[in-house]
Amino acid sequence: MHRFIKSKTGDVGQPQQLSKQPNTLKYRLYKDLQPCVKEGETVAKGVPVAKGKWQMLHAGRGGIVSSVTDDVIVIDCRNITDNASLVDNAKLLKSNPCDFAIQNGFIGMGGAGFPSAIKWNISEGLDTLVINAVECEPYASVDQSLLLNCTQTVFDGAKALQEALNIKKVILAVKKSFFKQIRPLWDGDIITMSDRYPGGAERLIVGKLTKKPLPAGEFPSTRGFLVHNTTTIYSIGKCLKEGTPITDRPISVIDTEKKTSKEWFVPIGTVLRDFLDIISVTIDLDKQRIIAGGVMMGKEISLDSTIDKNTTAITIVSTTKRILRDEKPCTGCGSCNDVCPIGLHPIELANRIRTGKMQSKAFHTQLNECFFCGACSAVCPSDIPLADIIREERQS
Amino acid sequence: MKAPFYRTGSSTEKMMFYVLMAISIQATIYSIYYHDMPYLLTYFLYIAFAFILQTVYSFLSDGKVKIPTLSAGITTGLLVLSIPSKMPPVAVLTALTLALLFCKFMIDKQALRLNPMLVARLFLMFAFPDAIQNWTKPGVVMDSITTATPLTVFKYEEITFPLLEIIKGTIASSADSMYTYIHGSPADALPLISILIGLFLWKSGVLDWRCPLVFVGTFFITSFLLGNPPLYSTITGSIIFSAVYIATDLRTTPKSKIGRIIAGVIAGVINAFIRKYTWWPEGIVFAFLAVNILTPTIDRITFYCQAKRLQHYKAP
Numbered sequence: 249m250h251r252f253i254k255s256k257t258g259d260v261g262q263p264q265q266l267s268k269q270p271n272t273l274k275y276r277l278y279k280d281l282q283p284c285v286k287e288g289e290t291v292a293k294g295v296p297v298a299k300g301k302w303q304m305l306h307a308g309r310g311g312i313v314s315s316v317t318d319d320v321i322v323i324d325c326r327n328i329t330d331n332a333s334l335v336d337n338a339k340l341l342k343s344n345p346c347d348f349a350i351q352n353g354f355i356g357m358g359g360a361g362f363p364s365a366i367k368w369n370i371s372e373g374l375d376t377l378v379i380n381a382v383e384c385e386p387y388a389s390v391d392q393s394l395l396l397n398c399t400q401t402v403f404d405g406a407k408a409l410q411e412a413l414n415i416k417k418v419i420l421a422v423k424k425s426f427f428k429q430i431r432p433l434w435d436g437d438i439i440t441m442s443d444r445y446p447g448g449a450e451r452l453i454v455g456k457l458t459k460k461p462l463p464a465g466e467f468p469s470t471r472g473f474l475v476h477n478t479t480t481i482y483s484i485g486k487c488l489k490e491g492t493p494i495t496d497r498p499i500s501v502i503d504t505e506k507k508t509s510k511e512w513f514v515p516i517g518t519v520l521r522d523f524l525d526i527i528s529v530t531i532d533l534d535k536q537r538i539i540a541g542g543v544m545m546g547k548e549i550s551l552d553s554t555i556d557k558n559t560t561a562i563t564i565v566s567t568t569k570r571i572l573r574d575e576k577p578c579t580g581c582g583s584c585n586d587v588c589p590i591g592l593h594p595i596e597l598a599n600r601i602r603t604g605k606m607q608s609k610a611f612h613t614q615l616n617e618c619f620f621c622g623a624c625s626a627v628c629p630s631d632i633p634l635a636d637i638i639r640e641e642r643q644s
Numbered sequence: 645m646k647a648p649f650y651r652t653g654s655s656t657e658k659m660m661f662y663v664l665m666a667i668s669i670q671a672t673i674y675s676i677y678y679h680d681m682p683y684l685l686t687y688f689l690y691i692a693f694a695f696i697l698q699t700v701y702s703f704l705s706d707g708k709v710k711i712p713t714l715s716a717g718i719t720t721g722l723l724v725l726s727i728p729s730k731m732p733p734v735a736v737l738t739a740l741t742l743a744l745l746f747c748k749f750m751i752d753k754q755a756l757r758l759n760p761m762l763v764a765r766l767f768l769m770f771a772f773p774d775a776i777q778n779w780t781k782p783g784v785v786m787d788s789i790t791t792a793t794p795l796t797v798f799k800y801e802e803i804t805f806p807l808l809e810i811i812k813g814t815i816a817s818s819a820d821s822m823y824t825y826i827h828g829s830p831a832d833a834l835p836l837i838s839i840l841i842g843l844f845l846w847k848s849g850v851l852d853w854r855c856p857l858v859f860v861g862t863f864f865i866t867s868f869l870l871g872n873p874p875l876y877s878t879i880t881g882s883i884i885f886s887a888v889y890i891a892t893d894l895r896t897t898p899k900s901k902i903g904r905i906i907a908g909v910i911a912g913v914i915n916a917f918i919r920k921y922t923w924w925p926e927g928i929v930f931a932f933l934a935v936n937i938l939t940p941t942i943d944r945i946t947f948y949c950q951a952k953r954l955q956h957y958k959a960p
Contacts, residue, residue, distance in 0.1 A: 251653065251849065251852070252652075253650070253652050254652075386650060460957055461954070461957050462957075463954060463955075463957045463958040466958070504649075504650070537649070539647075539649055541647075543647075543648060543649045543650035544647060544648045544649075544650055545647055545648070546647055546649065547647065548646075548649075563649070565649045565650075570651045570655070571649055571650075571651060573655075576656060577752070577753075579656050579659075579894045579895060580894045580895045580896075580897075580899050581656075581659075581852075581894045581899075582852065582894075582898070582899035582900060582901070582903075582904070583653070585899055585900045585901060586852070586901060590954065591900075591901075591950055591953075592950065593899065593900055593943075593946070593947050593950065595899060596899070596943065596947050608948075609951070610947060610948045610951035610952070611951070613951040613952075613954055613955050614947070614950065614951050614954070617954050622647050622648040623648075625647075625648050626648045626650050626651055626652055627651075627652055627653055629653060629654060629655050629656045629658075629659060630655075630656050631651075631655070633646065635647070635648070636646055
């Protein structure tokens with residue numbers, strides 16, 4: 249037993265383009281997105297297909313809209329060459345950053361999916377931009393791959409955003425083990441985070457920068473920080489260079505059994521089945537499962553799901569061995585407290601939830617501080633689903 | 645299936661297996677080093693008895709025959725390592741049965757847990773006070789040679805032995821060639837082996853370093869302040885052994901990092917005071933039983949303090 253989770257990275261390769269584009273794109277409408285196209289309509293590349301108050305979805309390829317429902321838009325791709333009219337993005341970003349974020353569909357692409365426009369809307373008091381490239385999920389490597397291979401685009405994006413929002417300083421947050429590789433490429437400030445999961449949590453980075461933990465319910469912006477994932481910053485750079493909204497994103501495909509990961513540029517809305525076909529990965533559904541996101545915080549998905557704007561990785565895990573084991577009584581080893589990044593007592597919380605002793609103020613403080621990184625469940629030698637128990641109680 | 649889809653480290657069974665193996669290795673090394681093979685035989689017989697007892701208990705209480713967990717074996721192994729090898733079997737079996745039944749099997753879900761090994765030893769100390777002081781020279785078949793331990797000699801005569809001899813486990817007589825001084829329990833002999841095994845267990849992630857290290861450190865400092873020779877006190881009287889195996893007991897020490905440090909401090913201070921000011925030459929049993937009793941309280945206080953600390957950073 250080791251009482252920590254090492255966020256190891258495999259070989260960081262270059263993100264590759266798909267050899268063949270998918271024939272259908274399926275857009276899942278989340279949050280307040282409303283479709284703005286009709287069935288049978290012909291759309292060009294880059295035309296918005298759904299709009300919300302703070303974000304938009306754009307067609308990744310030209311084609312015919314084959315079906316529109318409340319939560320899914322399907323586009324049958326054809327060879328339509330005309331693009332949507334190009335907007336002068338650089339000018340828009342300077343004059344109205346919020347509008348730029350909405351028009352080009354920027355959301356947090358590191359997994360949270362929080363609309364960037366809301367973050368940028370707080371015009372005053374932001375003085376530091378943090379590029380989060382920590383990627384603490386074991387095996388994930390897409391951010392590091394972007395920093396090494398598309399360095400210029402990422403830094404252009406950061407510079408443009410810095411100018412637009414009048415931010416004084418840009419800090420790059422990386423893992424300790426990645427510091428040597430990135431030092432020659434980046435001449436600004438670098439903050440190194442722990443190699444242990446969850447080192448890349450926004451709250452921990454801001455807490456380390458201000459030397460005061462960031463409590464639950466408080467956003468980094470209250471301390472003047474704007475934290476963005478590398479993929480988001482990269483997308484800004486790309487958007488300014490090419491003038492097109494976000495229609496594709498880099499993701500890593502992780503095989504936990506072989507412990508390898510590979511990076512691909514994938515159009516948003518690609519159905520997983522098509523994607524795995526194109527990159528020729530076969531899956532045995534009896535023994536393996538597909539996870540959207542990393543192994544620690546991901547969600548199990550089916551082959552018919554799509555790749556969303558905030559899908560950072562596709563992980564293939566095998567269901568043998570320990571993951572399926574039943575819960576055993578607690579031995580009181582305290583691993584969960586050892587591994588908790590903010591020093592909570594997960595087993596104590598779980599015990600109190602199960603026995604119904606939930607009146608005390610201390611209990612509620614600890615319950616509200618948890619951000620469900622799942623580290624306690626992963627190290628528990630008795631396989632108690634601590635994070636699940638706490639999450640259920642929080643949601644009820 | 646729910647996240648996380650990743651597990652690291654070993655399972656409970658594997659941890660218990662490692663500890664049981666470590667104890668057994670220690671017993672084996674002892675019996676080979678001092679040519680005391682009958683000791684090893686009784687050691688394994690007692691462990692077999694503990695497993696049988698657990699099976700019988702689970703059959704009587706649940707009506708099912710279950711595979712016994714290894715924790716009863718760990719308790720037995722620790723007890724057998726901490727008593728004289730010529731202890732009457734009836735006494736050991738009685739102590740084991742009582743401790744395992746009342747401090748392990750029957751109070752499975754209680755918050756307050758006493759380490760059953762300590763309870764068994766406490767029972768032996770009060771019920772068989774002669775036999776438990778009856779330290780004999782290992783490997784001698786005769787019943788007549790009863791010797792004193794270095795700690796008893798120090799306690800009543802203030803004579804210390806060279807440290808090297810204690811570490812090597814070959815204490816020669818210093819006063820009279822008729823008597824040979826030996827280490828107290830098998831656990832007491834060869835402290836270097838205990839340290840090595842402890843380091844291995846820590847490296848393989850079975851043990852937490854906080855409680856043992858803080859315990860030994862506090863004991864060392866408190867002994868020094870009270871005027872006992874600190875290094876001599878630390879390597880005699882099972883301090884190292886109990887730091888490795890008793891201070892790291894999962895159930896009976898606090899669950900949090902800070903809690904374990906507090907427990908180590910309490911145990912170290914109490915132990916040093918007992919050695920200096922009471923009749924008992926060693927005080928492991930009392931020091932750690934005190935920690936065991938305080939454990940639920942420490943857990944609750946650390947839980948409360950952590951919440952308080954987190955609340956403190958909240959913007960008003």
